[in-house]
Amino acid sequence: MTPVRTGVTAGVLGAGVIGAAIARALAGRGALVTLIDAQDRSREASWAAGGMLAPHSEFDAPSPLFDLGRASLALYPALRDELLDATGQDIDLRLSGTLLPALTAADEREIEAKRAFLASQGIAHQLLSPAQLAREEPALTTAARGALETPDHAVDNRRLWSALFEDCARRGVVMAMGERIERVETHAGRVTGLHTAARMIAADEFVLAAGAWSGGLASLFGFDLPAEPIKGQLLKLDVPPDLVRRVIRHGHTYLVPRTGTELVVGATSEEAGFEKAVTEEAMCHLHRSAAALVPALAKRPVMERWAGLRPRLADGLPALGRVPGLANLTLATGHYRNGILLTPITGEIVARLIHGEDPGADLAPFDPARFPAA
Template sequence: MHDVVLVGGGVMGCLSALELLHAGCRVTLLERGELGREASWAGGGIVSPLYPWRYCEAVSALADWSQGYYPPLADTLLAQTGLDPEVHDCGLLWLDHDEQDQALGWAAAHDKPLQRVDTDFIYRQVPQLASGYSGALWQAGLANVRNPRLMQSLRARLSQFEHFVLHEHCAVDSLLQEGDAVVGVQCPAGRIEADAVVLCAGAWSGDWLGQAGLSLPVEPVKGQMLLYKMAPGWLPSMVMAQGRYAIPRRDGHILIGSTLEYEGYDKRTTEQALASLQASAEALLPDLARQSPVAQWAGLRPGSPDGVPYIGPVSSLPGLWLNAGHFRNGLVLAPASCRLLVDLMLDRTPEIDPAPYLPDARLR
């Protein structure tokens, strides 16, 4: 396999491209908008599922592999591009109570350093928290990555490869086929032939594959976020309660997220979400009530059943591959997903069992 076309320029497309280029392939990446400006830009960047014990083993396997990948990736990208993805290993404090036993059982089974902590620990770790918390779960070393900067550094790194071509504002019109085989794409840039086409178009993947006569249950799910600005180091760790989180960046920005809305492709922000997210922010961190958010935005997640992505070949259309449907965990699952995809494409022994993700048995 020498020539590959990737449809979608988010973290899946970019990391897949990087893996393929390292393997000596020629890669063309097509993005309907701007590279890295959809869900990969909009999310919070926690390098973990929000409540990892709620997920099946298929999601856990990808997350476990990926969590150790980000620190060296960030170091390498910084050295190669001068752009720091800012992997910040500040730890995460879960303030919910009703799943602690389940969570600790999961942690023991997966050898995770999750521990139950008391009131004294909670307020030593995050003094800014609202009063009244008597117990929590804590995982030291859990990181977040500043995803907009990750995407900037990936773009810069990909542009250094001689055999990489990027077309932005270039929505694919159709697949090129010879019989049942996929041999490329037709797009505004022209006819692009390839040995393989990879669909990694995030929330648009289901509709896109529907044009090829296949039903992929991936749909857009809107998430809205708020951003505050405090002094660097003001919030020492990430905190999570009742499905909402606060994420500190190194420069003092605090992300508050997020909503979960089934509104199709509507990315407009709303006053209702603003009020809800502000209420969550102030309930967690009362000092934020004296601050106004500096930004509000929305992104579209690629929703899928159980959050298990589709990774692998589409046998009814030889030459077409999928890397899509990661729902709320695209960033944390991306390194493992892209490595698995390229292992399968290049007929290498996969580092992760591919069976739970193969599309054929799951496509309708």
């Protein structure tokens, strides 16, 4: 159905999954949206990610971010269906759970603590014995003393971006791709325009959703945002279909199966500024760690190697909400390790905020005003 125009015009800065989801949600409410990105096709964190949708493996205690992550995960099946209907693109949402195997006594203590946390929250989970693992995940190392299965899932984040982007275009979003924001105009506590080399983009409302670059862009808007990039390197192995049936995580290593013969292996976590070089050392380490979990991976060929920058704010939480002192600027950034997970809910929250509706979530912990200079 074609949305009725609400008369709101919006400029969304940054066309990763966060900006694309926001532009799509705004256009779905009838806003006239311009989506602006320095690249012709955004290929930053949203392209680089592992695609895990993993609040239960990421967190060990209740927190507002855990709740937000769970709420966002619950939106995924409907988003998958909508995107498939609208674009014909399948985002490869895999609802097959995540295995956290225990290889050592310390791992056993860790998964017991995680199990107790999930039980305390009434969240379904399962402990698998070595015999069950041999049946259900036969390629997993026989060194596994057992595993916890959590209700964490995965999506192909590159397909997700592509489907969101196509649906934005279908909903009438104006694309300003390949246009870098170089200057920002403000007047009387409002943003009045964004300047690229080619033009000035004026709108009623603006959203800053530029991932790891949001800190630098914040200074163009005249405020400080304590943002830093956290580099992650990954590789992709060519594997027989179904060698690994669901996401497997152990320590910093994760294995994420994709459609066909692809298996994503992640990831490093490095403070390296904005450089994205892939190193032999990291690749060997990732491949070795993957083979320690699934020995058959030792001999599998590498299909692709890459790196990306996680957008991290000083306290590790995202910033979602209005920027103090700039009445028509909303921040949606700092999604750090969980931006793919948080994509559906971020789009919805920002669209509601801009339309003056109840955001449907407690945003106090994510208020941009928590940073003194914001």
